[in-house]
Amino acid sequence: MKIKAFFYITSAAIIMLTACKKDNYAPPSSLLTGKVVYQGQPVGVRSNGVQLELWQRGYQLFTKIPVYIDQDGSFSASLFDGKYKLVRLKGNGPWADNTDSIDVTVSGNTVIDVPVDPYFIIKNEAFQKNGSNIDATFTVQAVNTSKSLEAVRLYLGLTTITDQSNNAANASKAAAAIDITQPVTLSAAIPAAATTKGYVFVRLGVKTAGVQELYYTAPQKVSLK
């Protein structure tokens, strides 16, 4: 009797264990990585704010795979090998709409660059501690002139994740006060929390009228000591 019971339990366990394996797919193993670039340079965005989308034809349900862009312009997605269309979502990032899809063939780990056409970019940025303020000097360059400039902003943050919705202090200058041919200066007071830490992360953003997301520069660490 005991042997019989043992036999049943063992065989049930074996069936259950093998069943787990047999009916399940392997997880996607290929990694698609890349950067959103303008003239070969990565485009900075708000972390977790801007997305690309991937589509794959040939299946019954046609569902997009959202791919969020990191704040340094990079993105990654775990995928199955196959052919995908990569779409720059309309009205989403700080660049002009381009609804042409990019064909992507994923086979093993794949790297691609996604070229975009930003409205404005910031160049030659320099930051300096000036008393209890951080001064920024930079030039704004119009790339795609179909939309007008709204403002430039300086963000001070306590971590590298520094942007519009995550900062400790900020300053803004409206388009009317900016001569785009000249270097622009902006100044923001250093928050007390940064003073005690001894450093602050600074980042510049440029806002285009009618576009929600800003183009950001790479965050820089400025020592306050």
Add this chain to the structure above:
Amino acid sequence: MKTIYNILIISSLLTLMAGCRKDWLERTPQTIILEEQVWNDPKMILGLLANYYDRLPTDMGVDGNWRNMADYDDAMWSGYTGEDGRNNIISYAYSRWFFWDYGLIRDINLALESIDKYSTKLTDVQKKQFAAELRFVRANVYFELVKRMGGVPLITKQLIYDFSGDPTPLQFPRAKEAEVYDFIASEMDAIKEDLQNIANGTPSNTRANKYTALALKSRAMLYAGSIAKYNNLMASPITLPGGEVGIPAEKANEYFTKALEASKEIITSGAFALYKVNTGNLGENFYEAVVKKIGNKEAIFVRDFLSAKNKRHGFSYDNIPLGIREDNLSSSCITPSLNLVESYEYLDGSNGALKTRLPDNSDFIYYDNLQDIFANKDARLYGTVIYPGSTFKGLPVQIQAGVMKWNGAAYQTIEGSQLGAIYGGTAYPDGDGKLLVGSSGPHRSIQEVTNSGFYMRKFLDAGAGTSTRGILSDIWWVRFRLAEIYLNAAEAAFELNQKADAATWISALRERAGFGANSVTDATLTMDRIRNERRVELAFEDHRVWDLKRWRIADQVWNGQTGNPDNVVYALYPYRIIRPGDAARDGKYVFVKMVAPRFKAPRFFQMGNYYSAIDQGVLNNNPKLVRNPFH
């Protein structure tokens, strides 16, 4: 032999039984109601209708989804700390306002067809009445759909699957956004004369009648008009190529005109009146205008609750100020923000910002009593918010954050770790033995006590025991009231450049709140003022987010930028001054404005929030649907 007897007995018994009842197999079932029975019995149809009325959605209400009141800038969450996510909404989810209740639309379409098919014993008037009410509810559902999703498929008939294996006849594309609004207007025009529900000149406020239909038309047309106007004023208008979202600018005036006409018809009918019973206390009067059920001619359409029928809700239980709660758990969940309090103007028409410091910022302003800082404010503030020094249910709501003690050079701020604590005893040996922290807070970290320094008054039940779980409250939820119609009329008139009329309606509302006659004239009336009037008059009545959306300013007001005062919830903390020897200051009260301590992330409304994302399951089922922009 025995077997034969048995067979004989059984078969004769069977014959007898079968013979007894002739229609044995054709009796009326006793546990199933047949279609013919339902649709020929006015009471049963009314029962169905009650269910459909009850299923009309809201973004916030007194029952179920009232917690959403804490998600915008009028209030914050001060209740159970596990729900602090409401103070920390990094950005509103694209699917936040998703709504796709075609189940309810199908039920209504089925009911309409069944009345046509089965109702033989009803009179023509009854049939028309029920059909019109069903169509009113359906139009209301379409309005809720269009303001969240943009254009949606307009389904006005039951869709029946033919089992052919091909579902395409059931798949309809999205109508244009303008078409859905036009549908609502044409339905209201078609049915408003069929709707009765007016007894002795008093329209029912729980069932649809002519004025309810006009009220829905007034609101829907105003929304359509402002989308037509303001969407096209954006730097990059939100549209889809097929017109599923976005309304052409040239239709704006047509919609505003319709909104104005519908509003005027309600106002001039005389069937409703602004609630002005409690003229001695204008603040109480405004509170009663929203919650009082008897003798209230202002309510046009409400979702009623009734203790006697055990239809009750726990809004009072969850939101009563801590110090006067009657149950032992929960309280103080939704607490209004300083932002809202300051949007109520002073009665002389000046900006409503509270005066806490001297104009040159050198010192506090010292108040004798806590409520003095709110003196001469719009009476609607009292009716909406319980502020420091005011009372509820006849009980004082003790709101004090701590004391400030003068040490010769500066103030030392002392806040206790307990509510209702005394500044003295062993914890504070040099204390004066008077109150340290009010029994209703505010407190920076304790849950279920106000974190913003204010409490809700609107929709809170003043009846005894109504904040206990045993009794609960039966305050109604107002879907439409006359004050909104005044505001709709004023806004539509203003958009059509009839400023004198607009000023008259706005002034009427302000007069009820304690302002002088004609406090707004056509010279001083601006769009910003109308918008602010809507915010203060209709606070917590499910208008703010929809208003900001249709004016297309939500992404600017709640832009997610830290430091933007509009999208951060502010608090007001009162302190008692201890400064012996200085009679002008000792024992007085000062107020400190600050970002509410439990509030973390600024409100961030993204462009993709103007129209809610359509659920992937819905898109999978119907490939003819197109996605909304930015999703």
